[in-house]
Amino acid sequence: MNAYIEEVIEKVRKKDSHEPEFIQTVEEVLRSLEPVIDKHPEYQKMSLLERMIEPERVIEFRVTWADDNGKTHVNRGYRVQFNSAIGPYKGGIRFATHVNLSVMKFLGFEQTFKNSLTSLPMGGGKGGSDFDPNGRSDGEIMRFCQAFMTELYRHIGPNTDVPAGDIGVGAREVGYMFGQYKRIRGNYENGVLTGKGRSFGGSVIRPEATGFGAVYYLNEVLKHQKDTIKGKTIVISGFGNVAWGVAQKASELGAKVVTLAGPDGYCYDPEGISTKEKHDYMVEMRISGRNRAQDYADRFPSAKFFPGKKPWEQKADIYMPCAFQNEVGMADAESIVASGAKYYIEVANMPTTNEALYYIMNKGLVVGPSKAVNAGGVAVSGLEMSQNSLRLSWSEQEVDERLLTIMVNIHKESAKAAEECGLGYNLVAGANIAGFKKVADAMIAQGLV
Protein backbone atom coordinates (compact mmCIF):
# COMPACT_ATOMS: atom_id res chain seq x y z
CA MET A 1 0.00 0.00 0.00
CA ASN A 2 1.19 3.50 -0.83
CA ALA A 3 2.25 5.22 2.42
CA TYR A 4 1.01 8.66 1.33
CA ILE A 5 -2.48 7.31 0.56
CA GLU A 6 -2.65 5.50 3.89
CA GLU A 7 -1.54 8.63 5.71
CA VAL A 8 -4.30 10.71 4.10
CA ILE A 9 -6.93 8.05 4.84
CA GLU A 10 -5.77 7.96 8.45
CA LYS A 11 -6.16 11.75 8.69
CA VAL A 12 -9.72 11.58 7.35
CA ARG A 13 -10.57 8.77 9.76
CA LYS A 14 -9.38 10.91 12.68
CA LYS A 15 -10.65 14.31 11.58
CA ASP A 16 -14.01 13.16 10.18
CA SER A 17 -14.55 10.21 12.51
CA HIS A 18 -18.27 11.05 12.72
CA GLU A 19 -18.71 10.80 8.92
CA PRO A 20 -18.81 7.08 8.03
CA GLU A 21 -20.10 7.43 4.45
CA PHE A 22 -17.47 10.05 3.65
CA ILE A 23 -14.68 7.90 5.10
CA GLN A 24 -15.99 4.95 3.07
CA THR A 25 -15.78 6.72 -0.29
CA VAL A 26 -12.40 8.29 0.51
CA GLU A 27 -10.98 4.85 1.32
CA GLU A 28 -12.44 3.27 -1.80
CA VAL A 29 -11.34 6.03 -4.19
CA LEU A 30 -7.91 6.79 -2.77
CA ARG A 31 -6.80 3.14 -2.51
CA SER A 32 -7.65 2.58 -6.17
CA LEU A 33 -5.43 5.54 -7.14
CA GLU A 34 -2.28 3.77 -5.98
CA PRO A 35 -0.72 3.25 -9.43
CA VAL A 36 -1.16 6.95 -10.25
CA ILE A 37 0.14 8.21 -6.91
CA ASP A 38 3.15 5.85 -7.17
CA LYS A 39 3.94 7.32 -10.59
CA HIS A 40 3.57 10.97 -9.51
CA PRO A 41 5.55 11.72 -6.32
CA GLU A 42 4.96 15.44 -6.94
CA TYR A 43 1.31 14.97 -5.91
CA GLN A 44 2.45 14.27 -2.36
CA LYS A 45 4.74 17.29 -2.35
CA MET A 46 1.81 19.43 -3.41
CA SER A 47 -0.57 17.83 -0.88
CA LEU A 48 -2.93 17.09 -3.73
CA LEU A 49 -4.91 14.36 -1.98
CA GLU A 50 -5.30 16.45 1.19
CA ARG A 51 -6.72 19.21 -1.00
CA MET A 52 -9.06 16.88 -2.84
CA ILE A 53 -10.66 15.45 0.27
CA GLU A 54 -11.40 18.91 1.67
CA PRO A 55 -14.55 20.51 0.22
CA GLU A 56 -13.91 24.04 -1.03
CA ARG A 57 -16.92 25.18 0.97
CA VAL A 58 -19.67 23.69 3.14
CA ILE A 59 -22.89 25.62 3.68
CA GLU A 60 -25.35 24.52 6.34
CA PHE A 61 -28.55 26.43 6.99
CA ARG A 62 -31.90 26.51 8.74
CA VAL A 63 -35.07 25.91 6.72
CA THR A 64 -38.26 27.05 8.46
CA TRP A 65 -41.64 26.29 6.92
CA ALA A 66 -45.28 25.76 7.88
CA ASP A 67 -47.37 22.64 7.18
CA ASP A 68 -51.01 22.68 6.04
CA ASN A 69 -52.21 22.93 9.64
CA GLY A 70 -50.08 25.99 10.29
CA LYS A 71 -47.58 24.09 12.42
CA THR A 72 -43.99 25.30 12.08
CA HIS A 73 -41.18 22.91 11.15
CA VAL A 74 -37.43 23.37 11.10
CA ASN A 75 -35.15 21.33 8.84
CA ARG A 76 -31.47 21.45 8.12
CA GLY A 77 -30.32 22.45 4.62
CA TYR A 78 -26.92 21.80 3.05
CA ARG A 79 -24.85 22.64 0.04
CA VAL A 80 -21.37 21.14 -0.20
CA GLN A 81 -19.33 22.90 -2.89
CA PHE A 82 -16.68 20.26 -3.23
CA ASN A 83 -14.47 21.03 -6.18
CA SER A 84 -14.58 23.68 -8.91
CA ALA A 85 -11.31 22.87 -10.72
CA ILE A 86 -12.95 22.00 -14.05
CA GLY A 87 -16.23 23.92 -13.92
CA PRO A 88 -18.94 25.39 -11.70
CA TYR A 89 -20.07 23.13 -8.86
CA LYS A 90 -22.70 20.75 -10.20
CA GLY A 91 -24.77 18.11 -8.47
CA GLY A 92 -28.18 17.20 -7.17
CA ILE A 93 -30.28 18.10 -4.17
CA ARG A 94 -31.59 15.27 -2.00
CA PHE A 95 -34.58 15.48 0.32
CA ALA A 96 -34.56 12.43 2.61
CA THR A 97 -34.49 11.78 6.34
CA HIS A 98 -31.05 10.14 6.05
CA VAL A 99 -29.43 13.37 4.80
CA ASN A 100 -26.62 14.62 7.03
CA LEU A 101 -23.19 16.18 6.48
CA SER A 102 -21.49 12.80 5.99
CA VAL A 103 -23.95 11.82 3.23
CA MET A 104 -23.63 15.24 1.56
CA LYS A 105 -19.82 15.06 1.61
CA PHE A 106 -19.69 11.52 0.24
CA LEU A 107 -22.04 12.51 -2.59
CA GLY A 108 -20.10 15.71 -3.36
CA PHE A 109 -16.79 13.83 -3.43
CA GLU A 110 -18.15 11.14 -5.78
CA GLN A 111 -19.79 13.81 -7.92
CA THR A 112 -16.43 15.50 -8.54
CA PHE A 113 -15.01 12.37 -10.20
CA LYS A 114 -18.27 11.47 -11.91
CA ASN A 115 -18.62 14.89 -13.51
CA SER A 116 -15.02 14.76 -14.66
CA LEU A 117 -15.73 11.40 -16.36
CA THR A 118 -18.57 12.88 -18.42
CA SER A 119 -15.95 15.03 -20.24
CA LEU A 120 -18.20 18.08 -19.70
CA PRO A 121 -16.91 21.15 -17.79
CA MET A 122 -18.59 20.61 -14.42
CA GLY A 123 -17.14 20.68 -10.91
CA GLY A 124 -18.60 18.66 -8.04
CA GLY A 125 -21.23 19.62 -5.48
CA LYS A 126 -24.21 18.23 -3.62
CA GLY A 127 -27.00 19.58 -1.48
CA GLY A 128 -30.13 18.61 0.33
CA SER A 129 -32.13 18.50 3.48
CA ASP A 130 -33.31 16.01 6.09
CA PHE A 131 -36.87 16.99 5.08
CA ASP A 132 -39.10 13.96 4.42
CA PRO A 133 -41.33 14.64 1.39
CA ASN A 134 -43.32 11.39 1.79
CA GLY A 135 -46.95 12.06 2.55
CA ARG A 136 -46.57 15.85 2.20
CA SER A 137 -49.16 17.82 0.19
CA ASP A 138 -48.27 19.75 -2.92
CA GLY A 139 -48.58 23.02 -1.01
CA GLU A 140 -46.25 21.81 1.72
CA ILE A 141 -43.69 20.71 -0.86
CA MET A 142 -43.88 24.11 -2.54
CA ARG A 143 -43.46 26.04 0.70
CA PHE A 144 -40.55 23.85 1.72
CA CYS A 145 -38.82 24.33 -1.65
CA GLN A 146 -39.34 28.10 -1.43
CA ALA A 147 -37.95 28.25 2.11
CA PHE A 148 -34.97 26.11 1.07
CA MET A 149 -34.20 28.35 -1.93
CA THR A 150 -34.63 31.55 0.09
CA GLU A 151 -31.31 30.71 1.72
CA LEU A 152 -29.65 28.73 -1.07
CA TYR A 153 -30.09 31.37 -3.81
CA ARG A 154 -27.20 33.52 -2.52
CA HIS A 155 -24.73 30.66 -2.95
CA ILE A 156 -25.63 29.47 -6.47
CA GLY A 157 -25.82 30.76 -10.05
CA PRO A 158 -25.35 29.56 -13.64
CA ASN A 159 -21.59 30.19 -13.45
CA THR A 160 -21.16 29.37 -9.75
CA ASP A 161 -23.10 26.31 -8.71
CA VAL A 162 -25.88 24.52 -10.58
CA PRO A 163 -28.06 22.16 -8.51
CA ALA A 164 -30.50 19.56 -9.88
CA GLY A 165 -32.67 16.74 -8.53
CA ASP A 166 -31.78 13.59 -6.64
CA ILE A 167 -33.76 11.35 -4.26
CA GLY A 168 -36.94 13.19 -3.23
CA VAL A 169 -36.36 16.01 -5.73
CA GLY A 170 -37.85 15.77 -9.23
CA ALA A 171 -39.14 18.18 -11.86
CA ARG A 172 -41.87 19.50 -9.55
CA GLU A 173 -39.44 20.46 -6.78
CA VAL A 174 -36.91 21.89 -9.26
CA GLY A 175 -39.75 23.98 -10.71
CA TYR A 176 -40.70 25.42 -7.29
CA MET A 177 -37.05 26.13 -6.48
CA PHE A 178 -36.48 27.80 -9.85
CA GLY A 179 -39.57 29.98 -9.37
CA GLN A 180 -38.31 31.18 -6.01
CA TYR A 181 -34.77 31.78 -7.31
CA LYS A 182 -36.10 33.87 -10.19
CA ARG A 183 -38.38 35.85 -7.88
CA ILE A 184 -35.53 36.77 -5.52
CA ARG A 185 -32.88 37.44 -8.19
CA GLY A 186 -35.13 39.27 -10.58
CA ASN A 187 -33.26 37.76 -13.53
CA TYR A 188 -34.23 34.97 -15.86
CA GLU A 189 -31.18 32.76 -15.35
CA ASN A 190 -32.52 29.37 -16.30
CA GLY A 191 -29.05 27.78 -16.30
CA VAL A 192 -29.03 27.95 -12.48
CA LEU A 193 -30.84 24.62 -12.07
CA THR A 194 -31.17 21.55 -14.28
CA GLY A 195 -33.94 18.99 -14.49
CA LYS A 196 -36.43 21.81 -15.13
CA GLY A 197 -39.79 21.47 -16.89
CA ARG A 198 -39.67 21.48 -20.69
CA SER A 199 -41.46 24.84 -21.02
CA PHE A 200 -38.76 26.78 -19.14
CA GLY A 201 -35.49 25.36 -20.37
CA GLY A 202 -35.54 21.72 -19.24
CA SER A 203 -33.87 19.22 -21.54
CA VAL A 204 -35.65 16.32 -23.18
CA ILE A 205 -34.42 12.92 -21.89
CA ARG A 206 -33.25 14.42 -18.55
CA PRO A 207 -35.81 12.39 -16.54
CA GLU A 208 -34.78 9.18 -18.32
CA ALA A 209 -31.07 9.97 -18.55
CA THR A 210 -29.69 8.22 -15.45
CA GLY A 211 -31.49 4.94 -16.20
CA PHE A 212 -30.94 5.06 -19.98
CA GLY A 213 -27.27 5.91 -19.47
CA ALA A 214 -26.85 3.01 -17.03
CA VAL A 215 -28.23 0.56 -19.58
CA TYR A 216 -26.03 2.05 -22.34
CA TYR A 217 -23.04 1.50 -20.06
CA LEU A 218 -24.18 -2.07 -19.26
CA ASN A 219 -24.47 -2.72 -22.98
CA GLU A 220 -20.83 -1.63 -23.46
CA VAL A 221 -19.73 -4.00 -20.68
CA LEU A 222 -21.62 -6.87 -22.33
CA LYS A 223 -20.12 -6.08 -25.73
CA HIS A 224 -16.65 -6.00 -24.19
CA GLN A 225 -17.32 -9.47 -22.72
CA LYS A 226 -18.60 -10.69 -26.11
CA ASP A 227 -22.01 -11.14 -24.55
CA THR A 228 -25.42 -9.64 -25.34
CA ILE A 229 -28.16 -7.88 -23.41
CA LYS A 230 -30.87 -9.80 -25.28
CA GLY A 231 -32.71 -12.27 -23.06
CA LYS A 232 -30.89 -11.29 -19.85
CA THR A 233 -32.79 -11.11 -16.57
CA ILE A 234 -32.02 -8.16 -14.34
CA VAL A 235 -32.73 -7.74 -10.64
CA ILE A 236 -33.01 -4.10 -9.56
CA SER A 237 -33.98 -2.27 -6.37
CA GLY A 238 -35.97 0.93 -5.97
CA PHE A 239 -38.92 2.08 -8.07
CA GLY A 240 -38.02 5.74 -8.47
CA ASN A 241 -36.75 7.77 -11.36
CA VAL A 242 -33.56 5.76 -11.87
CA ALA A 243 -35.25 2.32 -11.68
CA TRP A 244 -37.91 3.60 -14.11
CA GLY A 245 -35.32 4.61 -16.72
CA VAL A 246 -33.48 1.30 -16.37
CA ALA A 247 -36.70 -0.75 -16.74
CA GLN A 248 -37.69 1.13 -19.91
CA LYS A 249 -34.35 0.97 -21.71
CA ALA A 250 -33.61 -2.62 -20.65
CA SER A 251 -37.00 -3.77 -22.03
CA GLU A 252 -36.43 -1.84 -25.24
CA LEU A 253 -33.10 -3.61 -25.76
CA GLY A 254 -34.56 -7.06 -25.08
CA ALA A 255 -33.68 -7.69 -21.42
CA LYS A 256 -36.15 -8.37 -18.62
CA VAL A 257 -36.22 -6.49 -15.30
CA VAL A 258 -37.92 -8.87 -12.85
CA THR A 259 -37.96 -6.97 -9.55
CA LEU A 260 -38.51 -3.61 -7.95
CA ALA A 261 -38.17 -2.74 -4.29
CA GLY A 262 -39.01 -0.18 -1.62
CA PRO A 263 -38.64 0.23 2.14
CA ASP A 264 -41.47 -2.28 2.71
CA GLY A 265 -39.99 -5.17 0.66
CA TYR A 266 -39.70 -6.18 -2.98
CA CYS A 267 -41.85 -7.45 -5.86
CA TYR A 268 -40.83 -10.27 -8.21
CA ASP A 269 -42.53 -10.23 -11.59
CA PRO A 270 -41.45 -13.21 -13.72
CA GLU A 271 -43.19 -11.69 -16.77
CA GLY A 272 -40.86 -8.70 -16.50
CA ILE A 273 -41.52 -5.03 -15.84
CA SER A 274 -41.65 -4.63 -19.59
CA THR A 275 -44.82 -2.86 -20.69
CA LYS A 276 -45.61 0.84 -20.93
CA GLU A 277 -48.47 0.29 -18.51
CA LYS A 278 -46.04 -1.04 -15.89
CA HIS A 279 -43.52 1.71 -16.49
CA ASP A 280 -46.25 4.34 -16.17
CA TYR A 281 -47.42 2.72 -12.96
CA MET A 282 -43.90 3.14 -11.51
CA VAL A 283 -44.31 6.89 -12.01
CA GLU A 284 -47.68 6.77 -10.25
CA MET A 285 -46.13 4.87 -7.34
CA ARG A 286 -43.49 7.56 -6.99
CA ILE A 287 -45.77 10.57 -7.12
CA SER A 288 -48.33 8.97 -4.77
CA GLY A 289 -45.87 9.65 -1.94
CA ARG A 290 -46.84 6.29 -0.37
CA ASN A 291 -43.32 4.89 -0.85
CA ARG A 292 -44.63 1.31 -1.04
CA ALA A 293 -43.33 -1.42 -3.37
CA GLN A 294 -46.32 -3.61 -2.50
CA ASP A 295 -48.60 -1.37 -4.58
CA TYR A 296 -47.06 -2.89 -7.72
CA ALA A 297 -48.05 -6.46 -6.78
CA ASP A 298 -51.53 -5.26 -5.80
CA ARG A 299 -51.89 -3.76 -9.27
CA PHE A 300 -50.27 -6.51 -11.42
CA PRO A 301 -51.26 -10.12 -10.61
CA SER A 302 -48.16 -11.56 -12.33
CA ALA A 303 -46.05 -10.12 -9.46
CA LYS A 304 -45.47 -11.51 -5.99
CA PHE A 305 -44.62 -9.29 -3.02
CA PHE A 306 -41.97 -10.31 -0.46
CA PRO A 307 -42.47 -8.16 2.67
CA GLY A 308 -39.37 -6.99 4.53
CA LYS A 309 -37.00 -8.68 2.04
CA LYS A 310 -34.39 -7.41 -0.40
CA PRO A 311 -34.45 -8.44 -4.08
CA TRP A 312 -30.84 -9.77 -4.09
CA GLU A 313 -32.11 -13.21 -3.00
CA GLN A 314 -33.65 -13.67 -6.49
CA LYS A 315 -31.56 -15.29 -9.22
CA ALA A 316 -30.64 -13.17 -12.25
CA ASP A 317 -27.95 -12.63 -14.89
CA ILE A 318 -27.33 -9.03 -13.87
CA TYR A 319 -27.80 -7.12 -10.61
CA MET A 320 -28.37 -3.36 -10.65
CA PRO A 321 -28.97 -1.63 -7.30
CA CYS A 322 -30.95 1.56 -8.03
CA ALA A 323 -32.02 2.83 -4.58
CA PHE A 324 -29.41 4.37 -2.23
CA GLN A 325 -26.07 4.07 -0.46
CA ASN A 326 -25.02 0.83 1.24
CA GLU A 327 -28.15 -1.10 0.25
CA VAL A 328 -25.95 -4.11 -0.64
CA GLY A 329 -24.01 -5.56 2.30
CA MET A 330 -22.04 -8.78 2.78
CA ALA A 331 -25.03 -11.14 3.08
CA ASP A 332 -26.54 -9.66 -0.11
CA ALA A 333 -23.19 -9.92 -1.90
CA GLU A 334 -23.03 -13.61 -0.97
CA SER A 335 -26.47 -14.28 -2.56
CA ILE A 336 -25.45 -12.35 -5.66
CA VAL A 337 -22.22 -14.32 -6.07
CA ALA A 338 -23.99 -17.64 -5.30
CA SER A 339 -26.50 -16.96 -8.11
CA GLY A 340 -23.73 -17.39 -10.66
CA ALA A 341 -24.36 -13.94 -12.18
CA LYS A 342 -21.47 -12.41 -14.11
CA TYR A 343 -22.38 -8.73 -13.86
CA TYR A 344 -22.88 -6.35 -10.97
CA ILE A 345 -23.69 -2.86 -12.17
CA GLU A 346 -24.09 -0.18 -9.49
CA VAL A 347 -26.59 2.52 -10.40
CA ALA A 348 -27.43 4.28 -7.11
CA ASN A 349 -24.59 6.33 -5.62
CA MET A 350 -22.30 4.00 -3.60
CA PRO A 351 -24.92 1.25 -3.17
CA THR A 352 -22.34 -1.29 -1.95
CA THR A 353 -20.39 -1.41 1.31
CA ASN A 354 -16.65 -1.60 0.66
CA GLU A 355 -16.47 -5.10 2.11
CA ALA A 356 -19.27 -6.33 -0.18
CA LEU A 357 -17.78 -4.53 -3.19
CA TYR A 358 -14.33 -6.13 -2.83
CA TYR A 359 -15.97 -9.53 -2.23
CA ILE A 360 -18.00 -9.29 -5.46
CA MET A 361 -14.95 -8.10 -7.41
CA ASN A 362 -12.70 -10.83 -5.99
CA LYS A 363 -15.25 -13.48 -6.98
CA GLY A 364 -14.72 -12.44 -10.60
CA LEU A 365 -17.93 -10.59 -11.43
CA VAL A 366 -17.56 -7.61 -13.72
CA VAL A 367 -18.41 -4.60 -11.58
CA GLY A 368 -19.60 -1.30 -13.06
CA PRO A 369 -19.04 1.45 -10.46
CA SER A 370 -21.85 3.91 -9.81
CA LYS A 371 -19.86 7.06 -10.54
CA ALA A 372 -19.45 5.82 -14.11
CA VAL A 373 -22.72 3.92 -14.56
CA ASN A 374 -25.05 6.69 -13.31
CA ALA A 375 -23.14 9.59 -14.90
CA GLY A 376 -25.73 9.85 -17.69
CA GLY A 377 -27.99 11.86 -15.38
CA VAL A 378 -25.54 14.62 -14.71
CA ALA A 379 -24.27 14.41 -18.30
CA VAL A 380 -27.69 15.38 -19.63
CA SER A 381 -27.79 18.08 -16.94
CA GLY A 382 -24.58 19.36 -18.54
CA LEU A 383 -26.32 19.27 -21.91
CA GLU A 384 -29.24 21.20 -20.39
CA MET A 385 -26.73 23.88 -19.29
CA SER A 386 -25.34 24.01 -22.83
CA GLN A 387 -28.83 24.43 -24.29
CA ASN A 388 -29.68 27.17 -21.77
CA SER A 389 -26.48 29.05 -22.66
CA LEU A 390 -27.28 28.72 -26.36
CA ARG A 391 -30.94 29.66 -25.75
CA LEU A 392 -31.87 26.67 -27.85
CA SER A 393 -33.42 23.30 -27.21
CA TRP A 394 -32.25 20.13 -28.89
CA SER A 395 -34.40 17.27 -30.16
CA GLU A 396 -34.77 13.93 -28.40
CA GLN A 397 -32.63 12.28 -31.01
CA GLU A 398 -29.84 14.82 -30.56
CA VAL A 399 -29.76 14.54 -26.75
CA ASP A 400 -30.07 10.75 -26.77
CA GLU A 401 -27.22 10.40 -29.27
CA ARG A 402 -25.00 12.65 -27.16
CA LEU A 403 -25.89 10.67 -24.04
CA LEU A 404 -25.02 7.40 -25.76
CA THR A 405 -21.70 8.80 -27.01
CA ILE A 406 -20.83 10.02 -23.50
CA MET A 407 -21.62 6.64 -21.89
CA VAL A 408 -19.64 4.72 -24.53
CA ASN A 409 -16.75 7.08 -23.92
CA ILE A 410 -16.89 6.74 -20.11
CA HIS A 411 -16.70 2.96 -20.43
CA LYS A 412 -13.87 3.18 -22.94
CA GLU A 413 -11.81 5.71 -20.93
CA SER A 414 -12.27 3.79 -17.66
CA ALA A 415 -11.24 0.50 -19.27
CA LYS A 416 -8.23 2.21 -20.86
CA ALA A 417 -7.10 3.88 -17.62
CA ALA A 418 -7.17 0.56 -15.76
CA GLU A 419 -5.42 -1.25 -18.60
CA GLU A 420 -2.64 1.36 -18.72
CA CYS A 421 -2.04 0.88 -14.99
CA GLY A 422 -1.74 -2.90 -15.43
CA LEU A 423 -5.02 -3.57 -13.65
CA GLY A 424 -6.80 -5.44 -16.45
CA TYR A 425 -10.53 -4.89 -17.00
CA ASN A 426 -11.09 -3.19 -13.64
CA LEU A 427 -13.79 -0.60 -14.25
CA VAL A 428 -13.93 0.42 -10.58
CA ALA A 429 -10.31 1.55 -10.41
CA GLY A 430 -10.42 2.74 -14.03
CA ALA A 431 -13.29 5.16 -13.36
CA ASN A 432 -11.55 6.58 -10.29
CA ILE A 433 -8.25 7.00 -12.11
CA ALA A 434 -9.74 8.55 -15.25
CA GLY A 435 -11.96 10.92 -13.22
CA PHE A 436 -9.11 11.85 -10.89
CA LYS A 437 -6.50 12.65 -13.55
CA LYS A 438 -8.42 15.48 -15.17
CA VAL A 439 -9.28 17.16 -11.86
CA ALA A 440 -5.71 16.69 -10.56
CA ASP A 441 -4.15 18.22 -13.68
CA ALA A 442 -6.50 21.20 -13.50
CA MET A 443 -5.76 21.79 -9.82
CA ILE A 444 -2.01 21.64 -10.36
CA ALA A 445 -2.26 24.03 -13.31
CA GLN A 446 -4.25 26.52 -11.23
CA GLY A 447 -1.65 26.86 -8.46
CA LEU A 448 -2.36 26.47 -4.78
CA VAL A 449 -6.13 26.02 -5.02
Ligand code: 2IT
Ligand atom coordinates in the same frame (compact mmCIF):
# COMPACT_ATOMS: atom_id res chain seq x y z
O1 2IT B 1 -26.14 11.86 -8.40
C1 2IT B 1 -26.25 12.54 -9.44
O2 2IT B 1 -25.39 12.52 -10.34
C2 2IT B 1 -27.44 13.38 -9.59
N1 2IT B 1 -28.29 13.38 -8.71
C3 2IT B 1 -27.63 14.25 -10.80
C4 2IT B 1 -26.95 15.56 -10.60
C5 2IT B 1 -27.22 16.58 -11.67
O3 2IT B 1 -26.66 17.68 -11.53
O4 2IT B 1 -27.93 16.32 -12.64
